[in-house]
Amino acid sequence: MHYDLIVIGCGVVGAAVARLASLRGLGVLVLEAAHDVACGASKANSAILHAGFDPEPGTLMAKTNVRGVELCRDICAELDVPRHEIGALVLGFGQEDLAHLELLLERGRQNGVGGLRIVGQAELRALEPGVSLEATAALYAPSSAVVDPWELTLAMTENALANGARLELGARVTAIRRGDGFEVETDDGRSFACHSIVNAAGVEAGAVHRLIGGSDWGSRPTRGEYYLLDKSAGHAARHTLFQCPTAAGKGVLVSPTVHGNLIVGPNAELIADGHATETTAAGLAEVAAAARRSLPKLPLHENIRNFAGIRAACDADDFIIAPSPVDPAFINLAGIKSPGLSSAPAIAEMALELLGAAGVEFVDRPDAIRGRKRVRFRDLDLEERQRLIAADPAWGRVVCRCETITEAEIVAAIHGPVPATSIDAVKRHAGAGMGRCQGGFCGPRVQALLARELGLSYADICQHEPGSHIVLGPLGAPVTEEGGAL
Amino acid sequence: MIPCQNLDRLFDVIVIGAGPAGLAAALAAWEEGARDVLICERATEPGGILDQCIHNGFGLEIFREELTGPEYAGRYLDLLAGTGVELLTDTMVIGIDGHETTEPGAGTMSAAPDVHLVRITGARSGCRDLRARAVVLAMGCRERSRGGIALPGSRPSGILTAGAAQRYVNIEGWSVGRRVVILGSGDIGLIMARRLTLEGARVLACVELLPWSGGLIRNIVQCLNDFDIPLLLGHTVIAVHGRRRLEGVTVAAVDPDSRRPIPGTEQHFDCDTLLLSVGLIPENELTRAAGIPLDSRTRGAVVDENMETGTPGIFACGNVLHVHDLVDYVSAESARAGRAAARYALSREARPDSLAVLPAGELSYVVPQRLTRSGLGRSQTLYGRVRRPLPQAQLLLESDGVVLARWKRERLTPGEMIRLNVPAVILQQAGSGLVLRAEPLDLTTEEERP
Numbered sequence: 001m002h003y004d005l006i007v008i009g010c011g012v013v014g015a016a017v018a019r020l021a022s023l024r025g026l027g028v029l030v031l032e033a034a035h036d037v038a039c040g041a042s043k044a045n046s047a048i049l050h051a052g053f054d055p056e057p058g059t060l061m062a063k064t065n066v067r068g069v070e071l072c073r074d075i076c077a078e079l080d081v082p083r084h085e086i087g088a089l090v091l092g093f094g095q096e097d098l099a100h101l102e103l104l105l106e107r108g109r110q111n112g113v114g115g116l117r118i119v120g121q122a123e124l125r126a127l128e129p130g131v132s133l134e135a136t137a138a139l140y141a142p143s144s145a146v147v148d149p150w151e152l153t154l155a156m157t158e159n160a161l162a163n164g165a166r167l168e169l170g171a172r173v174t175a176i177r178r179g180d181g182f183e184v185e186t187d188d189g190r191s192f193a194c195h196s197i198v199n200a201a202g203v204e205a206g207a208v209h210r211l212i213g214g215s216d217w218g219s220r221p222t223r224g225e226y227y228l229l230d231k232s233a234g235h236a237a238r239h240t241l242f243q244c245p246t247a248a249g250k251g252v253l254v255s256p257t258v259h260g261n262l263i264v265g266p267n268a269e270l271i272a273d274g275h276a277t278e279t280t281a282a283g284l285a286e287v288a289a290a291a292r293r294s295l296p297k298l299p300l301h302e303n304i305r306n307f308a309g310i311r312a313a314c315d316a317d318d319f320i321i322a323p324s325p326v327d328p329a330f331i332n333l334a335g336i337k338s339p340g341l342s343s344a345p346a347i348a349e350m351a352l353e354l355l356g357a358a359g360v361e362f363v364d365r366p367d368a369i370r371g372r373k374r375v376r377f378r379d380l381d382l383e384e385r386q387r388l389i390a391a392d393p394a395w396g397r398v399v400c401r402c403e404t405i406t407e408a409e410i411v412a413a414i415h416g417p418v419p420a421t422s423i424d425a426v427k428r429h430a431g432a433g434m435g436r437c438q439g440g441f442c443g444p445r446v447q448a449l450l451a452r453e454l455g456l457s458y459a460d461i462c463q464h465e466p467g468s469h470i471v472l473g474p475l476g477a478p479v480t481e482e483g484g485a486l
Numbered sequence: 487m488i489p490c491q492n493l494d495r496l497f498d499v500i501v502i503g504a505g506p507a508g509l510a511a512a513l514a515a516w517e518e519g520a521r522d523v524l525i526c527e528r529a530t531e532p533g534g535i536l537d538q539c540i541h542n543g544f545g546l547e548i549f550r551e552e553l554t555g556p557e558y559a560g561r562y563l564d565l566l567a568g569t570g571v572e573l574l575t576d577t578m579v580i581g582i583d584g585h586e587t588t589e590p591g592a593g594t595m596s597a598a599p600d601v602h603l604v605r606i607t608g609a610r611s612g613c614r615d616l617r618a619r620a621v622v623l624a625m626g627c628r629e630r631s632r633g634g635i636a637l638p639g640s641r642p643s644g645i646l647t648a649g650a651a652q653r654y655v656n657i658e659g660w661s662v663g664r665r666v667v668i669l670g671s672g673d674i675g676l677i678m679a680r681r682l683t684l685e686g687a688r689v690l691a692c693v694e695l696l697p698w699s700g701g702l703i704r705n706i707v708q709c710l711n712d713f714d715i716p717l718l719l720g721h722t723v724i725a726v727h728g729r730r731r732l733e734g735v736t737v738a739a740v741d742p743d744s745r746r747p748i749p750g751t752e753q754h755f756d757c758d759t760l761l762l763s764v765g766l767i768p769e770n771e772l773t774r775a776a777g778i779p780l781d782s783r784t785r786g787a788v789v790d791e792n793m794e795t796g797t798p799g800i801f802a803c804g805n806v807l808h809v810h811d812l813v814d815y816v817s818a819e820s821a822r823a824g825r826a827a828a829r830y831a832l833s834r835e836a837r838p839d840s841l842a843v844l845p846a847g848e849l850s851y852v853v854p855q856r857l858t859r860s861g862l863g864r865s866q867t868l869y870g871r872v873r874r875p876l877p878q879a880q881l882l883l884e885s886d887g888v889v890l891a892r893w894k895r896e897r898l899t900p901g902e903m904i905r906l907n908v909p910a911v912i913l914q915q916a917g918s919g920l921v922l923r924a925e926p927l928d929l930t931t932e933e934e935r936p
């Protein structure tokens with residue numbers, strides 16, 4: 001099989017490219033090193049669809065951000081991805097910050113962001129009652145939105161697959177040979193031929209580019225740590241609350257998430273290892289202190305999880321969206337730091353243009369599948385739920401009590417177009433384990449469902465990547481069978 | 487107890503949860519004369535957390551015997567077998583009076599003001615609202631997880647709560663680890679230290695942030711000391727290592743005042759498992775969604791001596807109300823709730839006025855938080871816990887600045903609940919409110935007082 005296009009990496013950027021390319025008639029193969037999609041930066045970020053006032057006018061970041069969030073609005077609607085336009089406030093603390101707010105307002109105007117305005121303290125407090133009294137003004141961006149980045153990535157991937165694309169998980173690209181097209185080799189010894197490549201390998205895009213002798217743009221991975229608070233704290237803020245960027249970075253935000261939790265973070269720490277996603281006591285303390293500046297009564301005791309994400313920063317100040325100097329049919333999407341989530345669909349458009357320029361031909365596909373529907377038990381009314389349970393009792397079995405996720409939803413995720421094969425993948429695909437007990441209750445039950453559905457032993461099931469086993473094996477003596485709440 | 491057949495009728499009492507609290511409440515409601523009593527349970531079997539507590543030590547107060555958890559539950563099931571109390575298993579309650587825990591707002595509100603709606607979902611029972619005159623909340627508690635203590639480090643597998651490990655080992659029969667460190671010295675963690683040792687694992691240490699343990703003294707002796715497992719008081723885990731499976735933890739001593747790690751005291755433990763026993767949280771999502779007032783100290787509902795919450799006809803008992811140390815006290819408290827729920831359902835009498843009971847001094851909470859005026863005419867049991875260990879202490883019951891009564895107590899610890907029986911003669915002197923105060927007793931100064 002000779003593919004028109006191989007996409008390396010299935011984060012939000014790779015998924016957006018795969019989706020658009022398959023909609024435009026290309027034969028697409030996506031190679032992803034991890035055992036699920038959205039396992040890199042697309043898994044661990046602030047999940048904001050930025051309005052677009054932040055990037056400097058004229059940059060690729062500015063251009064793709066504004067266009068990207070516009071496209072996201074439709075994509076989320078078509079593909080049933082949760083997205084809420086809650087608006088954002090950049091808080092100004094005193095006179096010095098006011099000048100910065102004016103600058104952001106002007107940048108926003110130049111970037112074509114609608115609805116921006118500066119609000120005084122009275123209006124700020126009306127919009128956001130819990131905000132610090134030290135905040136004297138704010139830039140209000142009503143079009144800023146929050147999204148589920150896992151589901152956005154998953155939904156675009158599924159849409160690509162529905163339109164004929166193929167996805168290989170656990171397939172790390174280790175070698176690329178150029179000849180008539182490319183010969184791409186993965187770490188499990190397989191090789192795939194294609195006409196063109198899009199490099200969407202995130203923090204590893206430099207390493208992938210080196211495989212064809214290209215440069216790596218001086219990778220500077222930058223870690224950001226977070227708190228994620230329980231839904232009971234989700235109302236502590238109504239908008240995404242930013243602070244003015246300082247020399248130290250873009251600043252810590254506090255925001256409701258699309259699911260109604262509260263997210264707090266990130267800091268910015270340059271690290272040596274682009275995979276070092278551990279959190280640190282110092283980093284978390286820094287985040288907590290900074291966030292309290294915005295929201296003095298931040299209920300951090302409602303924390304349910306800490307995590308860290310790694311920005312694929314590099315020596316270039318802007319995104320790199322360009323053909324490789326080594327080969328024009330090899331398109332690099334590198335240095336896609338923030339606002340990469342917002343920009344992804346627009347980056348994909350640009351990537352396709354570049355492919356076109358390299359001689360790739362597209363076809364219109366009026367038959368293409370544009371929609372995707374996901375059934376979420378908790379969002380249905382009683383009658384709809386009743387109907388589903390009558391057809392399949394698994395709809396009546398609530399497995400995740402915090403998020404009210406049913407067995408049927410979990411089984412659907414396990415057998416989905418992108419199969420969820422670990423506990424964490426089930427969490428991202430179906431929502432089980434996302435709540436306040438963080439899988440303490442449903443983890444073993446999800447594990448049992450995975451074992452049953454995949455025909456594996458309980459002991460084979462992993463938390464996330466291979467090797468992250470949860471139980472070691474049966475106890476010495478045989479034990480009574482469990483009644484189980486499944 | 488019999489399986490429920492007719493879900494359409496109006497129940498006297500619906501009990502949510504078939505753990506020790508729910509079983510005792512349902513039994514008491516039946517004994518009080520309620521005849522349409524239903525227990526909803528999400529698991530396949532009744533018993534709640536007792537099913538996985540295969541160690542002994544249950545029932546000393548109520549049955550005057552040392553029973554295991556399943557045996558204790560069995561006693562209640564035997565008692566219920568002679569009643570017409572009905573049981574609906576494999577059924578999760580997801581909302582009360584139209585308010586769901588996940589807020590989709592698809593609520594149908596109660597038709598009649600004195601009827602409560604209990605929204606259930608189950609494979610057999612479907613998703614629907616059941617009707618009841620009275621509801622008893624008996625959902626128990628859950629364990630605080632890693633996020634609750636913001637434990638930094640990587641996120642490998644092998645970090646789990648003690649209760650989850652208990653379920654894996656005792657119910658499902660799986661080994662959870664070979665080299666184990668336990669963070670927190672709550673009772674489940676202590677019990678699991680012994681259990682895992684007996685199953686052949688090495689428990690390297692039990693690490694406790696505070697200068698004292700939150701567990702029962704008998705558990706420290708029988709589960710740690712008897713097996714030479716070190717208890718590191720005033721220590722905590724400051725980092726976890728490993729990407730896939732846990733590979734080790736770093737432990738450090740903490741400053742007793744700031745509770746911050748002291749640099750230079752770090753020690754490394756090679757371990758594949760970290761059990762967390764860092765506190766229990768009453769499971770009050772249904773309660774909160776239904777708008778029932780909660781006490782920020784207990785994280786359970788505010789109740790009066792009948793265990794009635796701020797919403798008339800809704801009662802709460804057991805660990806969903808406040809975390810208990812012994813199951814026997816759960817049963818006693820829940821029986822009170824069940825009786826009162828039955829009386830409410832059968833007579834529907836209006837609730838008398840009540841006054842507040844507040845904790846003070848070294849007392850971190852008191853339950854019930856309110857006493858009705860008619861309740862002041864009977865002796866009442868107050869429950870509470872101290873914030874820190876007090877070798878010698880006194881408990882003072884005050885009203886409007888006047889001390890009504892004083893009790894001397896020895897060895898009060900946060901791990902053990904205070905149960906105080908207050909006679910009616912004292913309660914009758916209450917003015918506008920009551921305060922229960924715990925104070926350290928310094929014997930020398932005490933004698934100098936007039």
Ligand SMILES: Cc1cc2nc3c(=O)[nH]c(=O)nc-3n(C[C@H](O)[C@H](O)[C@H](O)COP(=O)(O)OP(=O)(O)OC[C@H]3O[C@@H](n4cnc5c(N)ncnc54)[C@H](O)[C@@H]3O)c2cc1C
Binds near residue numbers: 172
């Ligand atoms: C802390 C933080 C906060 C952020 N907040 C926001 C925000 O609020 N809003 C916003 O718009 N943006 C935000 N971003 C930016 C956004 O998250 C990223 O720009 C975006 O997720 C990048 O997506 P990606 O697909 O390029 O990379 P990734 O999601 O990292 O995907 C790259 C994929 O490539 C795979 N891969 C790597 N090498 C290989 C190989 N050799 N073979 C096969 N596969 C390979 C990886 O496994 C990975 O799955 C944030 C980023 C971080 C880190």
